[in-house]
Amino acid sequence: MITQTRRDFISNRLWFQHVIPDNVILCGVSALEYLEMFTGYFDEKIIDVYAKEKGEYENINYNIVDNFDNINYTRYENILCTTFEQTVNDMLLNFNDTDEMALTEALGNYYFSHNESFNGLNIYPENKNAFEYIKPLAAQYYCGG
Numbered sequence: 001m002i003t004q005t006r007r008d009f010i011s012n013r014l015w016f017q018h019v020i021p022d023n024v025i026l027c028g029v030s031a032l033e034y035l036e037m038f039t040g041y042f043d044e045k046i047i048d049v050y051a052k053e054k055g056e057y058e059n060i061n062y063n064i065v066d067n068f069d070n071i072n073y074t075r076y077e078n079i080l081c082t083t084f085e086q087t088v089n090d091m092l093l094n095f096n097d098t099d100e101m102a103l104t105e106a107l108g109n110y111y112f113s114h115n116e117s118f119n120g121l122n123i124y125p126e127n128k129n130a131f132e133y134i135k136p137l138a139a140q141y142y143c144g145g
Helices: 012-019 028-034 084-093 100-113 125-139
Strands: 024-026 047-051 060-064 073-076 079-082
Touching (some): 012 028, 028 079, 028 100, 079 084, 084 100
Parallel strands (some): 024 079
Antiparallel strands (some): 024 047
16 A cells, blocks of 8 residues: 555645654655655655554555664654754765765755854765765765766
8 A cells, every 4th residue: 555645745744744654754755745845745655664563555665673772853734754963964975876966955955054064064974975975976966066
């Protein structure tokens, strides 16, 4: 069984609020969309979450964890969502399998909303190389270059 898709709603946020099951945390691209750091895709069908067990929906990518203790997340409008910093570090850690466009746009939004700086963003040591690669792309994201 699949949930309704993004196409059925006027925004990603409304879609998530309508279809996200209890006891999961939005993560990855879905978290960036919910945090409004990435505009998302109109025809989006897949939702990324951390969960303690696999759920019933085929279009939810359940990243199974033993517990949520080591995940930084926030509750917003009754949805649990990884923090921006957690999301960025998760995506950098799995950079070869990440949506580079979503991450670049999100980091570009951070950069320009923080006076053209990445100061204040805590990047974990194991993610420094991936961050150094994507950082100039994010800084130029809205400049067209």
